[in-house]
Amino acid sequence: MLPFQDLRLTNAAMMESYIAAAQEVLRSGRYINGESVRKFESDMEKDSGAKFCVAVSNGLDALRLILRGYKALGRLRVGDEVIVPANTFIATFLAVTDCGLKAVAADVDETTFCLDFRRLPLSERTRAVIPVHLYGNPCWNAGVFAGLRSRGILIIEDNAQAIGALSAEEGFNGSRNTGNLGDAAAISFYPAKNIGAFGDAGAVLTNDADLAAAVRKLANYGSAEKYVHELCGLNCRMDEIQAALLSQKLLTLSDVIFRRRKAAGLYEKEITNPEVIRPAIMSDGSRQVWHQYVVRHPRRDDLRKYLAENGVATEIHYPVPCHLQPCYKDNPAVSCPGPLPVAERLASEVLSLPIADVSRSDITLVADLINKFN
Numbered sequence: 209m210l211p212f213q214d215l216r217l218t219n220a221a222m223m224e225s226y227i228a229a230a231q232e233v234l235r236s237g238r239y240i241n242g243e244s245v246r247k248f249e250s251d252m253e254k255d256s257g258a259k260f261c262v263a264v265s266n267g268l269d270a271l272r273l274i275l276r277g278y279k280a281l282g283r284l285r286v287g288d289e290v291i292v293p294a295n296t297f298i299a300t301f302l303a304v305t306d307c308g309l310k311a312v313a314a315d316v317d318e319t320t321f322c323l324d325f326r327r328l329p330l331s332e333r334t335r336a337v338i339p340v341h342l343y344g345n346p347c348w349n350a351g352v353f354a355g356l357r358s359r360g361i362l363i364i365e366d367n368a369q370a371i372g373a374l375s376a377e378e379g380f381n382g383s384r385n386t387g388n389l390g391d392a393a394a395i396s397f398y399p400a401k402n403i404g405a406f407g408d409a410g411a412v413l414t415n416d417a418d419l420a421a422a423v424r425k426l427a428n429y430g431s432a433e434k435y436v437h438e439l440c441g442l443n444c445r446m447d448e449i450q451a452a453l454l455s456q457k458l459l460t461l462s463d464v465i466f467r468r469r470k471a472a473g474l475y476e477k478e479i480t481n482p483e484v485i486r487p488a489i490m491s492d493g494s495r496q497v498w499h500q501y502v503v504r505h506p507r508r509d510d511l512r513k514y515l516a517e518n519g520v521a522t523e524i525h526y527p528v529p530c531h532l533q534p535c536y537k538d539n540p541a542v543s544c545p546g547p548l549p550v551a552e553r554l555a556s557e558v559l560s561l562p563i564a565d566v567s568r569s570d571i572t573l574v575a576d577l578i579n580k581f582n
């Protein structure tokens with residue numbers, strides 16, 4: 209049986225250093241707001257090039273804290289419209305609707321799986337756009353975003369799946385690193401992400417000192433100084449133990465990206481079934497980090513069943529577009545100004561193949577099975 213991802217395998221190579229890092233925190237007596245978190249934040253600032261990193265509890269909270277931070281700074285108000293791609297993990301939508309903002313569902317491009325820049329559902333009430341670098345594929349259009357920014361619209365990256373990716377075009381501060389392209393970015397360290405914690409964790413990146421300070425306060429009961437609560441905050445801090453483990457794990461990032469890119473290149477060469485649409489491998493200078501390797505097939509469910517019967521586990525990211533989820537049925541918190549044909553079709557066609565920790569022979573096995581499917 210080839211599992212979709214076995215986290216024991218993902219974490220095996222560096223296990224001794226994780227155990228050492230965890231032990232150090234356990235013995236330190238300091239479990240919150242200590243040195244490990246400060247160090248991890250500075251590691252992330254160095255890696256991404258962003259001026260400020262705030263380590264937080266998870267990726268959803270990172271997005272919520274950014275939106276709440278902008279509300280505290282007067283840049284967003286209840287009822288403002290935020291454009292979100294319909295083909296994303298539900299967290300992107302939940303963050304928006306949780307903050308009393310209106311999520312406006314946008315269709316996606318079938319080649320990139322990301323926002324379709326030709327059809328952004330802009331209105332005079334649009335105050336932010338959340339591009340999602342889905343599956344590790346950078347979603348950036350310098351011309352479009354510069355134009356929106358000049359109208360005061362915030363660009364908030366959902367970088368949950370794309371740590372270490374590079375966009376072909378530069379972001380607002382000249383960097384090409386996803387997470388440092390727009391006004392602020394959210395990262396997730398959910399265990400199965402390319403850099404995963406041993407539990408939940410996330411981070412906010414930004415070059416805006418005011419936003420960073422607001423997010424830091426909001427994540428810590430609205431307080432920068434003990435027992436002085438300037439904002440109605442939350443408790444969304446990253447634990448010291450996760451930060452210490454993540455600083456170790458971050459050392460593997462270039463290796464993780466190298467291996468995933470190599471696996472994607474092998475799938476691209478070895479899958480030859482003409483009915484299977486392989487994901488585009490961009491040659492525009494961007495660096496896709498392949499959080500998922502997603503193929504399409506008109507009879508996706510049959511293909512998935514066939515692979516399972518032959519010992520290969522797959523996943524579907526995502527089977528139901530966010531705007532069609534039960535929580536948003538007849539819910540004015542989400543609006544769809546136009547039809548979303550691509551997002552709705554992709555939901556019935558996409559299939560994610562194993563890519564984390566796969567060996568060359570795993571890939572050949574999967575590709576051979578797919579090539580025999582008809």
Ligand SMILES: *Cc1c(COP(=O)(O)O)cnc(C)c1O
Nearest residue numbers: 266267268297299368396397398
């Ligand atoms: C994983 C993920 C999130 C949420 O991150 P958590 O750490 O699980 O809360 C948000 N957006 C996208 C696109 C994700 O894949």
